[in-house]
Amino acid sequence: MATITHVSPLAPEAFPDLPAIGGVRFATAAAGVKYQDRPDVMLAVLDPGSAVAGVFTRSSTRAAPVLDCQAKIGGASDGPAAILVNSGNANAFTGHYGQSSVAAVTQAVAEATSVPVSRVFTSSTGVIGERLPHERIVARLSDLAAGLSAGAIGDAARAIMTTDTFPKGASREVTVGGKTVRIAGIAKGSGMIAPDMATMLAYIFTDAAIEQSKLQEMLGALSDRTFNCITVDSDTSTSDSVLVCATGAAGVDATDDPAFREALEAVMRDLAQQVVRDGEGASKFVEIRVTGAVSDAEARVHGRAIANSPLVKTAIAGEDPNWGRIVMAIGKSGATADRDRLSISFGDIPVAEKGWVSPDYSEDAAAAYMKRPELVISVDLGLGEGRATVWTCDLTHGYIRINADYRS
Amino acid sequence: MATITHVSPLAPEAFPDLPAIGGVRFATAAAGVKYQDRPDVMLAVLDPGSAVAGVFTRSSTRAAPVLDCQAKIGGASDGPAAILVNSGNANAFTGHYGQSSVAAVTQAVAEATSVPVSRVFTSSTGVIGERLPHERIVARLSDLAAGLSAGAIGDAARAIMTTDTFPKGASREVTVGGKTVRIAGIAKGSGMIAPDMATMLAYIFTDAAIEQSKLQEMLGALSDRTFNCITVDSDTSTSDSVLVCATGAAGVDATDDPAFREALEAVMRDLAQQVVRDGEGASKFVEIRVTGAVSDAEARVHGRAIANSPLVKTAIAGEDPNWGRIVMAIGKSGATADRDRLSISFGDIPVAEKGWVSPDYSEDAAAAYMKRPELVISVDLGLGEGRATVWTCDLTHGYIRINADYRS
Missing domain, CATH: 3.60.70.12 (L-amino peptidase D-ALA esterase/amidase)
Structure with missing residues (x-):
């Protein structure tokens, strides 16, 4: 097992002061x-x-x-x-x-x-x-x-x-x-x-x-x-x-x-x-908010498909606002999606809407946003009331180092 | 998109001599x-x-x-x-x-x-x-x-x-x-x-x-x-x-x-x-043979769960015969498995059988096998006649480099 020498950059400042619980x-x-x-x-x-x-x-x-x-x-x-x-x-x-x-x-x-x-x-x-x-x-x-x-x-x-x-x-x-x-x-x-x-x-x-x-x-x-x-x-x-x-x-x-x-x-x-x-090798904390899905369960399927996609996770690690990979992940998830009703935002920055890049999209603004350590990616399917939030981290050299570079 | 400077170490020696096809x-x-x-x-x-x-x-x-x-x-x-x-x-x-x-x-x-x-x-x-x-x-x-x-x-x-x-x-x-x-x-x-x-x-x-x-x-x-x-x-x-x-x-x-x-x-x-x-960053070509599953379809689900697991793929990259991660991947696949009927081999080396490490398992032999560029991992579920073969590669720093280190 790898020797851990660095505390995650996403760690809280200190362990919290936990109260004693009677009993x-x-x-x-x-x-x-x-x-x-x-x-x-x-x-x-x-x-x-x-x-x-x-x-x-x-x-x-x-x-x-x-x-x-x-x-x-x-x-x-x-x-x-x-x-x-x-x-x-x-x-x-x-x-x-x-x-x-x-x-x-x-x-x-x-x-x-x-x-x-x-x-x-x-x-x-x-x-x-x-x-x-x-x-x-x-x-x-x-x-x-x-x-x-x-x-x-x-x-x-x-x-x-x-x-x-x-x-x-x-x-x-x-x-x-x-x-x-x-x-x-x-x-x-x-x-x-x-x-x-x-x-x-x-x-x-x-x-x-x-x-x-x-x-x-x-x-x-x-x-x-x-x-x-x-x-x-x-x-x-x-x-x-x-x-x-x-x-x-x-x-x-x-x-x-x-x-x-x-x-x-x-x-x-x-x-x-x-x-x-504390995800292995994590450098970014990512909240994925999915709305407008056919059901909460389908929203979670989409959210997990995005969160688990190696290409989405490596784009985040590379601070690349590569929203095409998010479209890909939604497409492969198996849950219902209509390409032409889909909209995607990074933080408050509209990225894609109605099946194509947003008319207000600014690559510079999106690239600047991706440099933050904490990101919110919002996806609206435009189909129903289903919603879910999924939390994940990026995929970095640190993950490979921890899991491949050392014999466990 | 990353500039590709190296040909995959798993590439064929040369492009084959393809015959002209009439029409x-x-x-x-x-x-x-x-x-x-x-x-x-x-x-x-x-x-x-x-x-x-x-x-x-x-x-x-x-x-x-x-x-x-x-x-x-x-x-x-x-x-x-x-x-x-x-x-x-x-x-x-x-x-x-x-x-x-x-x-x-x-x-x-x-x-x-x-x-x-x-x-x-x-x-x-x-x-x-x-x-x-x-x-x-x-x-x-x-x-x-x-x-x-x-x-x-x-x-x-x-x-x-x-x-x-x-x-x-x-x-x-x-x-x-x-x-x-x-x-x-x-x-x-x-x-x-x-x-x-x-x-x-x-x-x-x-x-x-x-x-x-x-x-x-x-x-x-x-x-x-x-x-x-x-x-x-x-x-x-x-x-x-x-x-x-x-x-x-x-x-x-x-x-x-x-x-x-x-x-x-x-x-x-x-x-x-x-x-x-030619998988991005691949250093190992891996054939995963699943037998003894309830059906061919379930065998494929197990095979894909193993092939897609980042922990299995990084263990292979690290030449680590970490068969516990294969057990994990089978467990999470969602397809039928009985922990105590499962057997796993690396090449001809029996690794696990009947829910525990094989009595003949040699860590040295397995570690030597994992150094090969082409690997066969066999899993028998011990449940039925279902079978499938899945081909995959390992997950290396090269994948992160291609997909995270450069802006596309």
């Missing part, structure tokens, strides 16, 4: 799963009564921990719960050893934390196809359990990094029924990012009380507007997982509160965008 | 459509009685010449026919000017060659979204018509190049009913190559007689096994077109001859593979 504590350890001399395991323990919802990759080659989590989500939820994540090894495509490793780790977490094994959720992220040296994780569990603290969420964000160049966190506060409710989340992800069918690795915590089935429903719906709207390289991980945990420690039920839902969406969108900002 | 003559000219001081227009004129079949991109933003060809294919076919192709400008997304340019060019060809305008087929390849300066082409038509010759097919192959680093040609001879029948074809293509739904730019000629509707059927079926099985960068052109012309000059009907069909497929496969060998 959840964190610990990290350096288990030496693959990386040496850095924390590579995080443990989160949730108080009894916490609801846990999850969405996962739909890859047909998904990893053993994903299958284990999927089997457990939605089960009985009275007791406490725990989440254990290791970086450096994905425990994916590891045959029956994969299940054995998950069993060993979840059993050890259960023993160290007194959480029932049916409520221990694990994720593994890193190299595919190598046996997880789970004994190294098991060996650190009593230390992890002894070191749990409410304030260690930032350390947890660092422990789950792989090719990430910065840790990712986001939070919101919202008032529900006169009480303050907090939401804080962390995520990892940089390459193999195209959560087309589900999402990538993120953990979000709130002290609101939310009924589990409603939390699950909310997570699914909001993932479609956040994590499922990002792509770095069109490649979907075998380990994508997002867990949202509601501890209820704030003493207020936010199940049907619209302000809470909005705040949760904001945290999810913030984390999703941070993953794109 | 068809070629001419080329330097019209200065965009490139200066090189031939950029080719004209082919076919004798009366020639059958012309065509398949075209299904892009919803396809170019004006494509729409014109589609309207004409399958029409009355007693008179002569003509094909005119320009490079440097795709006449795509050019609004009503696009149709006007096609009308002007086809009318001028008809006048210069005495071919009815309903039998004049045109293609344009190059930049998207700029008005075609068709008057420059029209100005060269009387010279073109005067210069037609049976032996100029190699010049024609050169005139249609854009980012291609070498001209592409292929031929076969086959005996039908005791007579020798010849097939010769030319193609262009290097980037924006993912003829998922149709194909790219190629022109194939035979002196056999073939009934038009049967020729069309044959072209469609064989495209699915040749041009539709290649991908350079997953991006589908707005101009993809393949025409096959049967002049009948050999005096023998090959409509239902299996040897002819096989020879035509061989020419098409050869041209398709040459396009991959």
Whole structure:
């Protein structure tokens, strides 16, 4: 795996000040799963009564921990719960050893934390196809359990990094029924990012009380507007997982509160965008707004076709307002388009309309706009009310360097 | 557009010696459509009685010449026919000017060659979204018509190049009913190559007689096994077109001859593979053989998911036997797969079987194999009889250089 020496130029200035969430504590350890001399395991323990919802990759080659989590989500939820994540090894495509490793780790977490094994959720992220040296994780569990603290969420964000160049966190506060409710989340992800069918690795915590089935429903719906709207390289991980945990420690039920839902969406969108900002080799952050499609689903198909096109991504890297490549991507997407109703803008600059270059188009203005680090590309299909926003980054020598120049 | 200074390392040693095909003559000219001081227009004129079949991109933003060809294919076919192709400008997304340019060019060809305008087929390849300066082409038509010759097919192959680093040609001879029948074809293509739904730019000629509707059927079926099985960068052109012309000059009907069909497929496969060998920045030619899928169609979906994955393509560029990325690509493809029945080989080296690394896997042997310029990756799904072969190339700094480092 490539050695990461530079922080992404699109990184936030600093890791945010995340609030402690009542009812959840964190610990990290350096288990030496693959990386040496850095924390590579995080443990989160949730108080009894916490609801846990999850969405996962739909890859047909998904990893053993994903299958284990999927089997457990939605089960009985009275007791406490725990989440254990290791970086450096994905425990994916590891045959029956994969299940054995998950069993060993979840059993050890259960023993160290007194959480029932049916409520221990694990994720593994890193190299595919190598046996997880789970004994190294098991060996650190009593230390992890002894070191749990409410304030260690930032350390947890660092422990789950792989090719990430910065840790990712986001939070919101919202008032529900006169009480303050907090939401804080962390995520990892940089390459193999195209959560087309589900999402990538993120953990979000709130002290609101939310009924589990409603939390699950909310997570699914909001993932479609956040994590499922990002792509770095069109490649979907075998380990994508997002867990949202509601501890209820704030003493207020936010199940049907619209302000809470909005705040949760904001945290999810913030984390999703941070993953794109850390896209392997990224030098530009690009928002693609598609309107006027036949349906929201078709708008998303067009948005993803543009966002995943190597020719669009390299044109952006080259600061080239090559809108012909956007026309090409719309044309190949498979979703409905009428060449002669299509209009395209870069920022506020009209580029194309009604099947040809806009009469107001200025190549100089467009070329100047493309030099910005953050770009908005708007496409109106002129056909209906369908809309979607997709976030992506450019394709640069940095991506090739990270993924081709070094043996993993 | 990038200046191409190096011929692809995967290019054939020399342009092949293509036989003259009775009933068809070629001419080329330097019209200065965009490139200066090189031939950029080719004209082919076919004798009366020639059958012309065509398949075209299904892009919803396809170019004006494509729409014109589609309207004409399958029409009355007693008179002569003509094909005119320009490079440097795709006449795509050019609004009503696009149709006007096609009308002007086809009318001028008809006048210069005495071919009815309903039998004049045109293609344009190059930049998207700029008005075609068709008057420059029209100005060269009387010279073109005067210069037609049976032996100029190699010049024609050169005139249609854009980012291609070498001209592409292929031929076969086959005996039908005791007579020798010849097939010769030319193609262009290097980037924006993912003829998922149709194909790219190629022109194939035979002196056999073939009934038009049967020729069309044959072209469609064989495209699915040749041009539709290649991908350079997953991006589908707005101009993809393949025409096959049967002049009948050999005096023998090959409509239902299996040897002819096989020879035509061989020419098409050869041209398709040459396009991959000239993939922008390509350093490796990769054949992906998928077997054991639920259906041939699903095998092709898996093959394309592997061939289009940026992480697989960069691993190949890095000579890294990173089979985990192949597992990932199969997982995300959307086609049926069972992780625990999957097996993967690199050449003759077993890599993975039954959901985990093969017991015979040798990382050293695999790493040595990956250093070859031509690779075979075999995937068996273990589910059924479906099979497909897909040809692709790697993703290198060269691709980024061609598409990002220069303004087009």
